[in-house]
Amino acid sequence: MNNITTHYLEQYDAAADADKFPLVRRWMYSEPLPFFKELRKKRPILVTPECTLLALFDDVTDVLNMPTVFTVELYVPKMADYLMAHDDDAVHTREKSIMMGLLNRDDLPQVRAMVANIGKSILDQANGRIEVVNDFCRMAPATLVQDYFGLTGVDRKDLIKWSYWNQYNTFHNQPFDLLTEELSKSVANHQKEASEQLGKYIAGLILRRLPIAKTEQAFSALLTPWHLLKKLLGKQPVQTKKKLTDDIVTRMLRSSYPDAVDFDIKRLGINAGGLLIGAIETTSQAVAQVIQFLLERPELLAKAVVAAQVDDPKEFDGMVWEALRFVPIAPYLFRKSASAYTVAKGTTHATTINPGTYVLPLTLSAMFDPKAFESPDEFIAGRNWYHYFHFGFGSHECMGKYIGMILIPEMVRQVLLRPGIKAQASIDYKSGPFPEQYDLSWDS
Numbered sequence: 412m413n414n415i416t417t418h419y420l421e422q423y424d425a426a427a428d429a430d431k432f433p434l435v436r437r438w439m440y441s442e443p444l445p446f447f448k449e450l451r452k453k454r455p456i457l458v459t460p461e462c463t464l465l466a467l468f469d470d471v472t473d474v475l476n477m478p479t480v481f482t483v484e485l486y487v488p489k490m491a492d493y494l495m496a497h498d499d500d501a502v503h504t505r506e507k508s509i510m511m512g513l514l515n516r517d518d519l520p521q522v523r524a525m526v527a528n529i530g531k532s533i534l535d536q537a538n539g540r541i542e543v544v545n546d547f548c549r550m551a552p553a554t555l556v557q558d559y560f561g562l563t564g565v566d567r568k569d570l571i572k573w574s575y576w577n578q579y580n581t582f583h584n585q586p587f588d589l590l591t592e593e594l595s596k597s598v599a600n601h602q603k604e605a606s607e608q609l610g611k612y613i614a615g616l617i618l619r620r621l622p623i624a625k626t627e628q629a630f631s632a633l634l635t636p637w638h639l640l641k642k643l644l645g646k647q648p649v650q651t652k653k654k655l656t657d658d659i660v661t662r663m664l665r666s667s668y669p670d671a672v673d674f675d676i677k678r679l680g681i682n683a684g685g686l687l688i689g690a691i692e693t694t695s696q697a698v699a700q701v702i703q704f705l706l707e708r709p710e711l712l713a714k715a716v717v718a719a720q721v722d723d724p725k726e727f728d729g730m731v732w733e734a735l736r737f738v739p740i741a742p743y744l745f746r747k748s749a750s751a752y753t754v755a756k757g758t759t760h761a762t763t764i765n766p767g768t769y770v771l772p773l774t775l776s777a778m779f780d781p782k783a784f785e786s787p788d789e790f791i792a793g794r795n796w797y798h799y800f801h802f803g804f805g806s807h808e809c810m811g812k813y814i815g816m817i818l819i820p821e822m823v824r825q826v827l828l829r830p831g832i833k834a835q836a837s838i839d840y841k842s843g844p845f846p847e848q849y850d851l852s853w854d855s
């Protein structure tokens with residue numbers, strides 16, 4: 412890695428205009444680390460005919476901090492009217508805040524225990540062999556989506572399918588993904604069909620769950636004065652109250668907002684669907700890639716296996732986040748500029764970006780910029796968490812981040828706890844953007 416050649420930019424400059432971005436795209440996926448290293452050194456802002464790439468930590472964070480200048484316009488046609496497609500407006504602030512409040516961080520210890528149980532039970536039933544992508548990496552978060560988010564009464568395979576096509580069309584069917592016209596249309600059609608099915612399911616879920624949530628709430632309210640009185644008189648126990656159903660959908664259905672807050676049943680439904688879409692394919696990709704990264708490095712694997720046995724997960728989780736720095740779910744985020752802005756003003760690489768430009772903040776490159784990551788080529792577990800981009804950065808930072816922060820490492824941990832864990836072959840992406848097959852075995 413230290414003997415970096417300088418051939419990428421030479422080849423890039425010599426290529427015909429039409430070949431420039433396809434070359435860049437190939438390097439971003441097949442050999443991102445040396446390519447990005449050369450960019451950071453020689454051309455930290457690369458203006459290609461299709462889009463502009465930003466390779467440095469400071470430029471990436473600067474751009475991601477200005478949502479109305481560098482917008483998520485490219486999400487708009489893909490995700491109806493979900494908060495994620497809004498830039499720094501009332502809908503985005505209101506709905507993200509409501510949802511993040513309902514996804515109460517105080518739940519996390521219980522959620523981690525749930526994930527551990529879900530993961531353990533899948534692996535216990537596998538008898539020492541598993542195709543881990545479908546049967547674990549996708550199935551475990553789908554189970555959590557049912558058990559914790561409350562998207563019940565549906566086959567988990569449907570949840571997986573709906574998340575898959577929405578993620579594919581939004582994040583991997585953009586102009587700079589260079590899909591053939593036929594594939595691009597097919598992905599868009601799959602997403603349309605998936606979203607229709609998801610919409611119908613969510614409507615049914617609300618109709619089914621609303622009366623239960625409200626009845627339980629009314630019953631509980633009736634009991635409250637009596638419990639309150641007992642408490643005031645210093646009498647115990649107050650715990651005679653029936654334990655209410657509790658999951659995120661139920662919390663949403665039980666909360667009522669004044670009209671002026673503008674969070675009606677329609678917005679509730681859209682946000683319930685959003686919980687699912689964000690959770691499954693992202694987790695699956697991160698978990699599969701981290702497992703592979705560790706299994707391919709025996710020394711690291713040995714350390715991770717030891718850390719996995721310890722009750723306090725801090726050290727193990729630190730290894731997972733550092734592994735994900737090398738194999739993140741995507742090498743970049745993407746934005747479209749709405750007005751002219753000069754990135755890196757006052758430096759030798761200052762570049763004015765015109766309105767309407769597609770901009771790729773190369774988050775993978777930024778995680779190897781020595782400005783924020785000392786000795787970036789080395790695997791150093793326990794780095795400063797705030798510099799990682801695993802859950803995005805700035806205004807659009809992941810809403811499910813705190814869940815992802817326990818979901819991903821706990822899933823990896825459950826796999827590494829299996830004695831003699833090994834892979835039969837590398838992850839097979841089947842020419843698509845996501846891991847599709849990864850066969851593992853262990854001593855059972």
Ligand code: HEM
Pocket residue numbers: 483494495496507685686687689690691693694697740744745800801802803804806807808809810811812814815818819
């Ligand atoms: C666990 C459930 C999850 C939910 C409910 C969720 C939901 C969301 C939502 C709603 C956003 C948009 C936030 C906004 O626009 O303000 C978002 C952004 C993001 N999420 Fe998640 N997510 C989850 C898990 C994950 C996981 C596991 C990863 C990665 C391993 C991830 C990576 C990201 C990234 C990188 C962004 C930023 C996208 C951008 O800036 O354009 N998410 N997530």
